Amino acid sequence: MRLKVIFFTSILCLQGLYASQDNITEYFKYLDQYPATLGPDGSYQEGEIEIIRDREKMLEIQASTNRMVGLVAEDNYWIWLNDAVRFPGGNYGVYGRIIWKCGLESIPGIAVLPLLPNGKIALNRNYRHATRSWEYELPRGCVE
Amino acid sequence: MRLKVIFFTSILCLQGLYASQDNITEYFKYLDQYPATLGPDGSYQEGEIEIIRDREKMLEIQASTNRMVGLVAEDNYWIWLNDAVRFPGGNYGVYGRIIWKCGLESIPGIAVLPLLPNGKIALNRNYRHATRSWEYELPRGCVE
Known part of the structure; x- marks a missing residue:
């Protein structure tokens, strides 16, 4: 009985931990699947808001801004992505975007x-x- | 040792369950704190999208649409609310809105x-x- 409790509570918790640590992997899945609507990465040197794809740098920006980077939340209609970015001025930061799922294809x-x-x-x-x-x-x- | 494992995993899981069940309470906190920007509730009979505040009806709409109702997610900048609503035609549904936190006051x-x-x-x-x-x-x- 006690073992069963450990087993089921552990499963539940692992699911939770997995979800919270995997938001950057889920984020890249979307970016790679829909490059036409979620990209391009841009260039801060050309006055654009450049998307940072280096995972270590992303985690560093997440820590310094205290904002989650990656896939924040989603439901059947919307996706909330927080991108790690470099602004035209050269500074790093987090910039969110909310996308209609129906708009990902075009x-x-x-x-x-x-x-x-x-x-x-x-x-x-x-x-x-x-x-x-x-x-x-x-x-x-x-x-x- | 085994008891400790049960204890800590249970605490973690209760936190998770608490968070998922409490999203409607957190949602009402925002609605009640910022009535000028998050309200008014409106009237579907006057062609508006009416916000449903009856908790039982909200859970019913959540189940029938398979979309989370309440506070979906938030960070330092944004809040994602999924409102249970009644549309001008009379149908019930879920309608999301993303709000800049800086815009809640005015x-x-x-x-x-x-x-x-x-x-x-x-x-x-x-x-x-x-x-x-x-x-x-x-x-x-x-x-x-």
Whole structure:
């Protein structure tokens, strides 16, 4: 009986430890599977936010910023990645991004700026959950 | 020795279980602390996406959609909430939102549409981490 308890509690805990240590491996799986939407790595010397792929450097940045690097969380719809990056100024840091899973295969969507012949701009009015309010916004859509 | 193992593994596992069951309590803490930015609850009958606050109904929606409801994840910068909601059509579902922590106290930011005297529109060109590319976009800013 006691052995059973040890066995099952250990299994549960190993799962937890595995999940927390493996977030960088899971992160690289996504980056390597979807290079077109999650890449390119960029170059800080060209004014871009460069993604750091060196695991030791990633852990160093994680420790110095006190922010988890790698796959932070995911569900059926979204992925939250915290990238270890080098900014155009040369500093290292962590920069997060949340991605719709449906948008991993291609460009997730577009927005248009509809200029009417009289010079006015057409806007939509939608209720948006993110802001909990009605918003005037440019027409936009998801690519399916 | 064996008792020690049981003790420590049990503590670890209880922490894990506690964390996973407590995400709805943590979620309500945020909603109640920041009603101006995380609310209002809205009304599906008025075409809005209504937030469901009944815990039993929330767990029912979590089970039927197979998506975690409550506080999914957070770090120093972001909070990921999955709200149990009722849509204008009457259906129940889960709708996520990611919020900058710095924006919880007030409106997080604004965008402007700069119309020039000659009828043209001024746009910025920025390197954006979210898309990993240079973007033309409306000037916008964070409220601090």
